[in-house]
Amino acid sequence: MKTHDMLLDRIEFLRNRMSKVASEKGLTSNESITISQELDRLLNLYDTIRRNETT
Helix, strand or coil: CCHHHHHHHHHHHHHHHHHHHHHHHCCCCHHHHHHHHHHHHHHHHHHHHHHHHCC
């Protein structure tokens, strides 16, 4: 499996997890914020990888 495929799987997992946690604990809970930050980091990484593939 390619790196970006694994990254997309992790991003999808975190999106689903964040949605569940946010609905149970609220968007401002520590857990929601932590997941959101990790999701942001991975999305930025994915974007960087995609840009480098096209260059």
